[in-house]
Amino acid sequence: xxxxxxxxxxxxxxxxxxxxxxxxxxxxxxxxxxxxxxxxxxxxxxxxxxxxxxxxxxxxxxxxxxxxxxxxxxxxxxxxxxxxxxxxxxxxxxxxxxxxxxxxxxxxxxxxxxxxxxxxxxxxxxxxxxxxxxxxxxxxxxxxxxxxxxxxxxxx
Amino acid sequence: xxxxxxxxxxxxxxxxxxxxxxxxxxxxxxxxxxxxxxxxxxxxxxxxxxxxxxxxxxxxxxxxxxxxxxxxxxxxxxxxxxxxxxxxxxxxxxxxxxxxxxxxxxxxxxxxxxxxxxxxxxxxxxxxxxxxxxxxxxxxxxxxxxxxxxxxxxxxxxxxxxxxxxxxxxxxxxxxxxxxxxxxxxxxxxxxxxxxxxxxxxxxxxxxxxxxxxxxxxxxxxxxxxxxxxxxxxxxxxxxxxxxxxxxxxxxxxxxxxxxxxxxxxxxxxxxxxxxxxxxxxxxx
Numbered sequence: 367x368x369x370x371x372x373x374x375x376x377x378x379x380x381x382x383x384x385x386x387x388x389x390x391x392x393x394x395x396x397x398x399x400x401x402x403x404x405x406x407x408x409x410x411x412x413x414x415x416x417x418x419x420x421x422x423x424x425x426x427x428x429x430x431x432x433x434x435x436x437x438x439x440x441x442x443x444x445x446x447x448x449x450x451x452x453x454x455x456x457x458x459x460x461x462x463x464x465x466x467x468x469x470x471x472x473x474x475x476x477x478x479x480x481x482x483x484x485x486x487x488x489x490x491x492x493x494x495x496x497x498x499x500x501x502x503x504x505x506x507x508x509x510x511x512x513x514x515x516x517x518x519x520x521x522x
Numbered sequence: 523x524x525x526x527x528x529x530x531x532x533x534x535x536x537x538x539x540x541x542x543x544x545x546x547x548x549x550x551x552x553x554x555x556x557x558x559x560x561x562x563x564x565x566x567x568x569x570x571x572x573x574x575x576x577x578x579x580x581x582x583x584x585x586x587x588x589x590x591x592x593x594x595x596x597x598x599x600x601x602x603x604x605x606x607x608x609x610x611x612x613x614x615x616x617x618x619x620x621x622x623x624x625x626x627x628x629x630x631x632x633x634x635x636x637x638x639x640x641x642x643x644x645x646x647x648x649x650x651x652x653x654x655x656x657x658x659x660x661x662x663x664x665x666x667x668x669x670x671x672x673x674x675x676x677x678x679x680x681x682x683x684x685x686x687x688x689x690x691x692x693x694x695x696x697x698x699x700x701x702x703x704x705x706x707x708x709x710x711x712x713x714x715x716x717x718x719x720x721x722x723x724x725x726x727x728x729x730x731x732x733x734x735x736x737x738x739x740x741x742x743x744x745x746x747x748x749x750x751x752x753x754x755x756x757x758x759x760x761x762x763x764x765x766x767x768x769x770x771x772x773x774x775x776x777x778x779x780x781x782x783x784x785x786x787x788x789x790x791x792x793x794x795x796x797x798x799x800x801x802x803x804x805x806x807x
Contacts (some may be wrong), residue, residue: 422736429736445730476729478719488716488775495770500714504718 387507390466390483399471400459405507410515417446418509418516424507425480425513435520446477451522462514467504480504531574544748545732546582546741551801554595557690563797568697571806579798580750580806583731588759592805600682600803602614602697603675607683610676616667625664629683637663637681637688637800640790643700650701652788654760666748670779673763678749682758685802687747692798693746695792706768708790711783716775723791738807745788747804754807761788 385409388394395401404410416481420439421458428436430445452461463521468477479501489498531685551559569577581589591597611622611629626632627756640653649749656682658669670677726735727743733744734740748761762779765787769776777783 369528406691426736441734443734443736443738445726445733445735445740476546476721476725478721486716486718486720487714488769490717490770490774490776493773495766495774497775498718501718 370437379516385425390481390503393466393481393502395470396459396461398460399463400457401462401466402459403513404511406511408508410511411513412516412519413423413473414509415512415516418505419512424509427513430477433520437487439490440466449517449520450492453518453520455519458504458514461517462510465513483511531708539769540790546578549582549589551579551589551593553689554708558802559690559799560692561798563692566793566796569794571639574728575698576699577732577744577795577798578742578796579804579807580744580747581800581801581804583739583741584806588805592801598803598805599756600749600753600758603679603682603749603751603803604686605629606782607676607679610680611683616661616665618664618666618667622660622665625660626660629687633684633693635688637685637802638691638694639696641695641701641785641792643696645700648705650785650789652761652785653684654762655785659715673760674764675757678758678760678763681749681760682803688800689802690799693795695789697789697793697798701789704786705745705793706781706791708786708788709737711787712790715772715773716769719772719774721772723768723787741793743791744795745791746797746798747801748807750806751802752806758803761791 388405389404393405396402407502418425418437419433420436424430427433427449428439428442430443431446432442432444432450434448434450436442456464460471464472464477467479468475468482469479483501483503486501489501490496491498532783548585552774553559555776559579563577565572565574565577581592587786591599595601608629614621636655639648640656643649644651644656647659649655653671654677655671655679658672661667662669670780686736705744712723715725723743731740745761745764749758750764751758752794762784764780765784766776766779777787
């Protein structure tokens with residue numbers, strides 16, 4: 367049922383990525399499941415990361431996680447744990463991994479993978495309900511780095 | 523897989539207090555001040571492996587205003603569809619010159635208990651039939667009329683009229699015998715994580731009922747209240763219409779209303795509500 371035939375499309379899409387970016391298919395996890403290297407090669411911007419986390423069309427992280435620092439955005443969910451203090455509990459490499467594909471470190475987690483383009487069942491074209499013709503990651507490499515940077519500021 | 527998922531959640535929940543704010547409430551649904559409905563029941567035996575011991579109507583997950591709207595037929599917008607379906611019930615359509623009433627008489631008598639046992643195996647046809655399929659079988663074969671579109675307004679209204687006759691009766695769909703293989707298929711679909719977001723029915727409605735996704739209070743995804751009037755789209759919604767919306771929201775290619783997949787899924791999900799009162803037409807967000 368899983369769709370691997372779309373790898374070609376993913377590769378083509380990756381070809382259009384910015385120079386210096388790591389394409390979703392080329393991301394390297396170390397033996398602990400973390401991703402040490404920056405995906406974009408450009409330092410993350412915490413302020414941009416905060417926008418990604420609250421924007422429903424982007425990360426919408428607060429849909430499932432409470433984040434006290436983002437309390438201006440209404441209605442934080444509680445499907446996932448609170449993210450307060452995550453900057454103390456995880457390294458940037460670990461946070462990057464959890465955002466890219468949380469299932470590497472936490473098998474079976476309900477958390478979606480925000481920088482992955484293959485291995486899906488019945489992937490759709492956005493929220494149209496129609497089949498996807500090509501699959502873009504939910505976030506860009508730089509958006510992932512921006513979120514990693516913002517999460518790093520969340521200290522107890 | 524579920525065990526590992528829970529371990530992960532537990533690991534992530536270090537230093538976080540349990541949130542009980544959004545738990546389902548303990549209110550009692552009394553219809554029209556008369557009929558007390560069973561909105562919580564012991565989970566059916568086949569759910570033992572899920573760890574869920576109580577099945578709950580989605581009614582418990584809605585706010586007081588929405589709950590009250592369903593409790594009084596004069597406030598329940600879904601009852602307007604029932605009114606329109608009564609008219610349709612008595613209207614002759616098709617080349618056979620029949621209405622529903624021509625064969626079935628008064629719906630209040632003939633349709634009592636029907637909703638509670640559907641989807642149901644039809645021995646003559648050798649197929650599992652949803653209520654919608656049965657309505658359309660009558661329309662095409664008995665009335666020689668055009669079938670309703672599977673998840674259309676007229677179909678939802680007719681389902682509401684039929685459901686009303688079973689309100690308060692316990693859902694009791696059969697899952698064994700000739701339908702067992704279909705039930706198993708429905709169960710597999712229930713646990714299949716679809717779309718770019720990789721969410722299954724279970725991701726939200728088994729692992730996370732009671733929790734919030736932004737402002738959405740996740741229920742157990744029970745369908746004993748269908749068809750359901752949703753405040754969100756201000757119309758009566760069919761089970762398959764809702765399934766389609768859920769699958770779409772996982773960023774997946776949906777199945778079609780009336781498809782084999784959704785018929786199987788409807789049987790499985792209905793069976794998770796065995797023991798709950800039929801509520802249709804219910805009112806939800």
